[in-house]
Amino acid sequence: MTGTxxxxxxxxxxxxxxxxxxxxxxxxxxxxxxxVVSSQVKNFSAIALQDDVKYFLEVFTREVQGAIKNTTGxxxxxxxxxxxYNSDGVTLxxxxxxxxxxxxxxxxxxxxxxxxxxxxxxxxxxxxxxKVDIQNFKFVVADSATIQPLVTINFTVESNVxxxxxxxxxxxxxxxxxYAQ
Numbered sequence: 512m513t514g515t516x517x518x519x520x521x522x523x524x525x526x527x528x529x530x531x532x533x534x535x536x537x538x539x540x541x542x543x544x545x546x547v548v549s550s551q552v553k554n555f556s557a558i559a560l561q562d563d564v565k566y567f568l569e570v571f572t573r574e575v576q577g578a579i580k581n582t583t584g585x586x587x588x589x590x591x592x593x594x595x596y597n598s599d600g601v602t603l604x605x606x607x608x609x610x611x612x613x614x615x616x617x618x619x620x621x622x623x624x625x626x627x628x629x630x631x632x633x634x635x636x637x638x639x640x641x642k643v644d645i646q647n648f649k650f651v652v653a654d655s656a657t658i659q660p661l662v663t664i665n666f667t668v669e670s671n672v673x674x675x676x677x678x679x680x681x682x683x684x685x686x687x688x689x690y691a692q
Contacts, residue, residue, distance in 0.1 A: 556673035567638040575685040577608040588612035595660035595687045598650040617648045644669045660687040
């Protein structure tokens with residue numbers, strides 16, 4: 512008598528169902544991975560944008576706080592006698608504690624990007640990278656003999672790298688270290 516050997520195998524239907532389940536799992540995992548990577552790229556872009564603005568604001572704040580009052584009889588560095596700052600709304604003029612004439616303004620570079628610009632005695636620096644575009648740049652200066660000199664800056668920052676990032680509206684006020692007497 513010959514023995515019967517029972518052979519076990521998968522049916523075609525079982526294989527198809529297994530492959531379909533595996534495909535759904537792989538697809539879900541790849542979507543989650545893609546979402547995480549996209550979120551990280553957006554976060555890194557936002558951090559870079561904020562770091563760019565933070566650098567400018569730190570330099571600007573230190574220099575504006577150290578501006579010296581013009582105690583001469585005439586205008587110095589575009590600032591009238593008795594004042595610390597002068598501004599036409601888009602350009603800020605003052606003399607820093609080292610005696611250098613300082614001008615802050617925006618300028619469009621060769622690539623068409625609006626950049627924060629610093630001019631110290633004719634030496635010009637861009638204060639933000641080309642990955643950031645500056646819009647609506649304004650200065651408001653409160654400077655008289657009876658109040659503490661104050662500069663308020665307001666501008667909008669947009670990323671040139673990641674267009675999905677929302678624009679940042681920045682406003683801050685900085686007072687001089689020279690107090691009204």
